[in-house]
Amino acid sequence: MPAGPSWATASVAAGLVADGIWRRTRAARLPVLPPAVAGAEVSGEHHFVTARGVRLDGATRLAASAYAAAHGLDVLDLVPQGLDSARALELVRRLDPASFRRARLARGEGAGHALLVSDAVLRRAGLTRLEGLSADEMDAVTARLKQYAPVTMDLAVVPRMKALPASAVGITERRAILRRRWQLDLPTYLAGALGALGVLGVLSARRPLWGAAVVAAAGANPLLATWRTPLSPHDRFGFAVRRPVAAPLRMLRVAFEREEPNPDLPRLRSEYRASVGAGLERFVEPPRPDCPWCGATVVRKRLVSGDYQQRKPGTFRVDRCTACGHSFQNPRLSEEGLGFYYRDYYDGIGEAEVERGFRLGAPHYRARARMLRGHATPSAWLDVGGGHGHFCNAARDIWPGTRFDALDFGSSVIEAERRGWVDLAHRGQFRELADKLAGTYDVVSMHHYLEHTLDPPAELDAAARVLPPGGHLLIEVPDPESPVARLAGRWWHNWFQPQHLHLIPLANLTTGLAARGFQVVAVDRGAAHQELDLLMVATLLLNRIAPPHPDRPWNDPGRRHLRIAARVAVTLAGLPLAAAAGAADQLAHPFIRRFGGANTYRVLARRMPEAPEA
Numbered sequence: 056m057p058a059g060p061s062w063a064t065a066s067v068a069a070g071l072v073a074d075g076i077w078r079r080t081r082a083a084r085l086p087v088l089p090p091a092v093a094g095a096e097v098s099g100e101h102h103f104v105t106a107r108g109v110r111l112d113g114a115t116r117l118a119a120s121a122y123a124a125a126h127g128l129d130v131l132d133l134v135p136q137g138l139d140s141a142r143a144l145e146l147v148r149r150l151d152p153a154s155f156r157r158a159r160l161a162r163g164e165g166a167g168h169a170l171l172v173s174d175a176v177l178r179r180a181g182l183t184r185l186e187g188l189s190a191d192e193m194d195a196v197t198a199r200l201k202q203y204a205p206v207t208m209d210l211a212v213v214p215r216m217k218a219l220p221a222s223a224v225g226i227t228e229r230r231a232i233l234r235r236r237w238q239l240d241l242p243t244y245l246a247g248a249l250g251a252l253g254v255l256g257v258l259s260a261r262r263p264l265w266g267a268a269v270v271a272a273a274g275a276n277p278l279l280a281t282w283r284t285p286l287s288p289h290d291r292f293g294f295a296v297r298r299p300v301a302a303p304l305r306m307l308r309v310a311f312e313r314e315e316p317n318p319d320l321p322r323l324r325s326e327y328r329a330s331v332g333a334g335l336e337r338f339v340e341p342p343r344p345d346c347p348w349c350g351a352t353v354v355r356k357r358l359v360s361g362d363y364q365q366r367k368p369g370t371f372r373v374d375r376c377t378a379c380g381h382s383f384q385n386p387r388l389s390e391e392g393l394g395f396y397y398r399d400y401y402d403g404i405g406e407a408e409v410e411r412g413f414r415l416g417a418p419h420y421r422a423r424a425r426m427l428r429g430h431a432t433p434s435a436w437l438d439v440g441g442g443h444g445h446f447c448n449a450a451r452d453i454w455p456g457t458r459f460d461a462l463d464f465g466s467s468v469i470e471a472e473r474r475g476w477v478d479l480a481h482r483g484q485f486r487e488l489a490d491k492l493a494g495t496y497d498v499v500s501m502h503h504y505l506e507h508t509l510d511p512p513a514e515l516d517a518a519a520r521v522l523p524p525g526g527h528l529l530i531e532v533p534d535p536e537s538p539v540a541r542l543a544g545r546w547w548h549n550w551f552q553p554q555h556l557h558l559i560p561l562a563n564l565t566t567g568l569a570a571r572g573f574q575v576v577a578v579d580r581g582a583a584h585q586e587l588d589l590l591m592v593a594t595l596l597l598n599r600i601a602p603p604h605p606d607r608p609w610n611d612p613g614r615r616h617l618r619i620a621a622r623v624a625v626t627l628a629g630l631p632l633a634a635a636a637g638a639a640d641q642l643a644h645p646f647i648r649r650f651g652g653a654n655t656y657r658v659l660a661r662r663m664p665e666a667p668e669a
Contacts (some may be wrong), residue, residue: 064265071272075279091117132165132210135218141296152206165200273551323608338392420449442502444471489517548591584653
């Protein structure tokens with residue numbers, strides 16, 4: 056009998072069947088577009104965005120307009136009933152119809168054929184081209200529209216709508232779509248998928264009987280996924296027969312498809328080269344001998360770190376005051392240094408990658424908002440350091456009647472207002488705008504903001520000026536007293552050099568709040584913990600071992616293919632370590648919530664009335 060592990064191929068076969076059943080549960084929940092009522096007209100507020108080759112008849116436009124009006128939708132993705140199997144499988148894998156509409160931070164997904172868009176959203180999103188879009192462009196537009204209609208976008212299956220053939224998504228367009236989703240991790244994703252298919256092929260060859268079961272399960276998967284659902288792919292039977300061979304071959308072609316380089320890279324490389332060439336010493340201020348929190352001069356080195364996330368040049372020292380426990384970057388970044396190290400992280404070429412992380416934070420955002428329950432019912436909430444408005448957007452699920460505004464020094468806050476994620480954007484420095492905002496809000500929040508600021512005590516002073524007596528200040532920051540902060544040293548992700556300038560112990564923050572007329576009414580430590588300590592240690596180590604990515608404009612672009620291949624190899628080799636670390640984080644989470652050791656804490660404080668003068 057041929058040697059080889061039969062359990063692996065058997066597990067894959069069972070997994071494919073289970074996956075088909077799971078996808079079917081989602082496909083079965085897709086709503087179907089009902090026919091329009093006689094005499095109805097397409098609303099003048101509704102426009103249609105269509106892919107190349109798609110023609111919408113009048114009946115479909117009428118039905119879509121009536122459905123959108125009846126369900127309060129600004130965006131409706133129209134899914135042909137006969138959508139090809141490949142796109143149908145991907146649609147129900149990436150989108151749960153039962154929760155998609157109310158998932159405020161979800162990525163916009165659709166069938167890539169046609170979209171109804173309200174006039175208001177069309178204008179705010181800045182869409183001008185509405186017909187003949189490529190598959191890649193439709194994917195980008197669909198994702199963008201969800202941002203502008205976070206709870207007023209949905210999809211519906213259209214029985215009479217003609218579906219495009221599967222060939223409408225070419226290899227070049229498919230790679231562009233995957234690039235948008237995976238960014239610089241695309242080579243790792245493709246290599247991992249192809250490697251898994253190769254291993255499966257070898258195992259199947261060694262166990263032909265189980266290999267045949269895998270092939271059969273792969274073919275049955277799309278049939279199971281769409282059986283007795285609103286979707287009826289026009290190519291379902293042919294796709295089922297071809298899939299075991301055609302799908303790996305298509306992925307192989309996508310992997311080796313040549314991509315056009317980012318046209319902005321040459322300019323960015325030149326600008327970064329000039330910045331670095333002028334010397335890194337101007338990016339930091341002179342070191343200080345005393346603690347910026349308490350003024351004591353008993354300061355000791357805690358750690359020295361590089362930029363382990365972006366891999367920009369520079370070395371950064373974090374000192375600790377032995378009198379009060381405050382940890383701070385010393386020497387601290389200058390204004391010019393802040394500009395250099397923040398550039399292309401939250402915006403520019405790094406924006407799409409960091410956005411993926413922000414989308415995963417919805418449960419944490421809602422937990423922060425829930426901390427007000429039992430203490431206050433907010434009417435006007437200002438989120439300082441609000442960025443793109445992710446917190447404000449998610450917090451509306453908890454406080455739907457509250458006005459949420461955001462303040463940030465970057466242009467992202469203007470985009471947050473344009474999307475409707477915040478009601479009003481304030482662009483600038485909080486300390487400079489505080490007097491103008493005084494008395495306007497009954498809640499101010501600072502979520503992972505203080506550690507980025509040059510002068511945290513001054514930021515607390517500003518909050519005291521803004522909030523009236525009885526108002527609440529909600530703060531969330533990394534906890535430098537976390538056990539992992541000590542054990543992992545410079546690899547603890549919350550040191551986050553060079554962006555984190557200050558890490559404030561809980562006792563210092565509560566004392567500082569009391570000195571400014573605040574009374575602490577609630578503290579969350581275990582509940583604020585983010586279960587990714589060990590995973591991030593593994594990720595940062597792997598990123599440090601791998602060569603710098605040549606497509607980052609501050610890195611050497613030489614030997615591009617070799618260095619990307621090396622990064623892929625390191626990442627794939629480190630997957631077991633990352634998986635084990637992630638599992639350990641999840642296992643430890645219940646114990647941390649109960650017994651302590653969190654990496655983050657939250658404080659809710661009430662502004663007390665000023666004592667009358669004697």
